[in-house]
Amino acid sequence: MLNKNVAKLLNEQVNKELYSSYLYLDFSNYYRNKGLDGFANWYFIQAQEERDHALIVYNYLHENGEIVSLEAIAKPHVKIESSEDPLKAALGHEIFITDSINTIYEAAIKAKDFRTQQFLDWFVREQGEEEANASGLITKFELFGKDGRGLYLINEELKARTYTPPSPLTRTE
Ligand SMILES: [Fe+2]
Numbered sequence: 124m125l126n127k128n129v130a131k132l133l134n135e136q137v138n139k140e141l142y143s144s145y146l147y148l149d150f151s152n153y154y155r156n157k158g159l160d161g162f163a164n165w166y167f168i169q170a171q172e173e174r175d176h177a178l179i180v181y182n183y184l185h186e187n188g189e190i191v192s193l194e195a196i197a198k199p200h201v202k203i204e205s206s207e208d209p210l211k212a213a214l215g216h217e218i219f220i221t222d223s224i225n226t227i228y229e230a231a232i233k234a235k236d237f238r239t240q241q242f243l244d245w246f247v248r249e250q251g252e253e254e255a256n257a258s259g260l261i262t263k264f265e266l267f268g269k270d271g272r273g274l275y276l277i278n279e280e281l282k283a284r285t286y287t288p289p290s291p292l293t294r295t296e
Pocket residue numbers: 140143172173176220
């Protein structure tokens with residue numbers, strides 16, 4: 124069993140990660156309709172990774188004897204009006220998720236829950252990468268994406284991304 128507040132926050136995190144997956148699937152959906160299949164591929168994989176994040180937290184709760192309650196997932200909140208909108212919204216969303224992870228970490232420290240702190244360390248690092256990737260994409264788009272050839276090249280680059288399940292999901296021990 125975990126501390127009540129820590130368990131509650133982790134439960135909410137399952138929903139937040141599933142929502143992230145839904146949001147990125149919506150971004151993929153937008154780019155797919157626009158014919159930007161590389162951008163669509165990037166966010167399709169991003170959606171898979173976010174679902175995986177939810178599953179990692181889900182597994183952790185179960186492994187600790189907690190009851191997981193699956194709540195409704197909200198409709199994606201971002202109104203997309205240009206190709207750059209999803210990139211900017213993604214960074215904002217990742218910062219929001221980082222805050223959320225930090226809040227759980229803080230609660231785990233308060234509860235002297237060292238196991239959850241260790242569990243969350245992977246997420247802390249992951250959020251650093253997520254924010255760096257999200258702002259890297261914005262920089263790239265602003266530098267090269269406003270010109271047709273540049274946009275073509277970014278799209279080709281993003282097409283090459285492949286899905287690998289995150290390590291906490293593939294651990295066998
Ligand atoms: Fe995530």
